[in-house]
Amino acid sequence: MTISAVHNDRPWFQSVMRGFRRRCPHCGEGKIFAGYARVADACDQCHEEMFHQRADDAPPYFTIMIVGHIVVPGLLMMERSFAPPTWVQMSVWLPMSLLLTLSLLPLVKGAIVGLQWSLRMHGFGGESDKV
């Protein structure tokens, strides 16, 4: 069995998108989280084990990168176009940053767990989960 044959049963894009939708990367039906952003130990539909995930700091890193690429250009364009007072900028972009961060974080974390599952990382491939 070749390496590509091993990985074909877990297409990475499908797994990432299922995780992004906060669904189990294996079946796409069960919930990946047991709370806001706490990964469930196992899928509630297909019982695929999820506790192998090691997303660690990657979800906040990518979330900050995405939010920064939305908020900073928006703030600069608003400043250049309208030059509003600082309190207006703060009242728009601080809540926007908070809302974007809190809404994107679980989606990005789900996508990363889906990618880890697809690539059989950290015990998702059936081997022992060495820490």
Ligand SMILES: [Zn+2]
């Ligand atoms: Zn499942």
